[in-house]
Amino acid sequence: MKFPLYFSKKIAFSKDNKNNLSRIIVFIGRLSVALGVIVSLITVSTGIGSKTAIKERMADFSGHISIKSEKSNNSYNSSPLSTEGLQIQKIKELPDVASLQEYVTSSGILRKEHNFAGIIFKGIGPDFDHERFKKFLIEGKTPRVKEGVYNGGVCISSKLASDLHLKVKDSIVAIFSKEDQKPLYRKFEVVGIYKTDIKMIDDLFVIGGINHARKIQGMNDSEIGGIDVFLKNINDIDKDAPAVDKLSGYKNYTVKATEEYPQIMDFISIFDTNIALIIAIMLFVVIINIVMVLLILIIERTNSIGMLKTLGASNGQIRTIFINYTLLIMIPGLVLGNLIGLGFLLLQKYFSIIKLNPENYYISTVPVDLNIFYILAISLGILVVSAISLILPSYLISKISPVKAIKYN
Structure with missing residues (x-):
């Protein structure tokens, strides 16, 4: 020493x-x-x-990377995703990709006799990851969707449930409108209540069946409005976004979860x-x-x-x-x-x-x-x-x- x-x-x-x-x-x-x-x-x-x-929390709700149609033009109302150049199987095979989910969104209003709230109806398909979403559920469950079947259940946020005085098993009427068309009325049953703690999500999003959203947006049974891509690690977003964008087709574009809510x-x-x-x-x-x-x-x-x-x-x-x-x-x-x-x-x-x-x-x-x-x-x-x-x-x-x-x- x-x-x-x-x-x-x-x-x-x-x-x-x-x-x-x-x-x-x-x-x-x-x-x-x-x-x-x-x-x-x-x-x-x-x-x-x-x-x-x-x-x-942002990524587990809406995907680490979302693929959308250029026609959507950042609107809450989905346009059909272009299949030209879209290579879904190759996206799934990327090393950092955990899963993919298809969806269609449509803006509307939830109405009760003495109250109403503006919403974004996010239609989910059979590939929805219920296990990933479970962390947000505080009551009930998420809608189970099958191809060709209209599931009338919706999962709403605790904020919307409080504002509209809703609980699980209650019914609610939703109104959707498109240009030059009469308003569309849909009746849903609340099957679940979620809470992400992110105000921009909890104030707006309602989770329901993809077939209702397709019908509202005038899509056929094979069309989708977007794809949520989930990665294995949140820190890989910037690295993997270019690879996903390259495989998404030239008529579509990608949005990272970190870009979806810039104020956050x-x-x-x-x-x-x-x-x-x-x-x-x-x-x-x-x-x-x-x-x-x-x-x-x-x-x-x-x-x-x-x-x-x-x-x-x-x-x-x-x-x-x-x-x-x-x-x-x-x-x-x-x-x-x-x-x-x-x-x-x-x-x-x-x-x-x-x-x-x-x-x-x-x-x-x-x-x-x-x-x-x-x-x-x-x-x-x-x-x-x-x-x-x-x-x-x-x-x-x-x-x-x-x-x-x-x-x-």
Whole structure:
């Protein structure tokens, strides 16, 4: 074992340190490190967790990538998807693709005797992933659709259910209109109630059978208004979107879930700024406190520095001893910070203690992303940054004269 590291361990874990004047400064240094780790862990885990959770909620409802007809022109009323150049089987075979769902949408109104609400009726087919949608259901079920069969069940949002005073098994009339045509009236039964916590979805979408939507839009039994493409990983959207677009046909276009609701993505981008700002502030606080600890230790052990110089230790070796010494006394703070921070995050992850207002945050609880890479990076980052920041203050040691230090004692 090298001399500087050996000597650092000896003085860092010496019982004498418990009674000297530096114990308060050491305690403050450890406390600042623990707080820095706790705040950084919570900031990174909840920030990244929130970003991922919001993106996944958008994507799990409407697909990571949606294929639409150019004729739709961003309208809520679907136009038939062009089959020219559309290679559905090749899209399914892409490595990152999990599943595909066909749909047709139509705008309309849900009407009750004393109230009404504008809606987007999303007609789903037999390929609808009921298991993926289950996370949104709070009551009932999603409509089971068969080809050629008109399923009269619909799944509405909790917002629409509250506004229209509807519950499962209630009936509701929907009105759809197209240019130069009489309004179409359809009677549906509420079979399920869902909640995504995303206002733009919960305020509008009603899930029903694709055959009703085809009839409303004047499509035949083989036509569809779009395809929702679901990926295995939300973070692969940007990578896989060009491949899906290439296989969607030249008369169709693709829309990523992250582009569908730009206002939500603008909100999510704030998390990156907040994470960087909070971590920078915590690092600054930790560095200031650790530098203060080092300077106090140097002043307190001036005599020891003089003795080491007298015995032939170089300034570089002594600086290394005190830098190691300071880093070693940080370890209890790192351990305590990780234990408290991870303990809090685990409680939040499994018990959802802290709630949020979904109208403002698009999620109802604070989500947690426990990634071992981030956990290790925070602790190692604090150690490395602290070590680098201690180099300059440690040069104070070279100014200490051995004769004066020993005489001072």
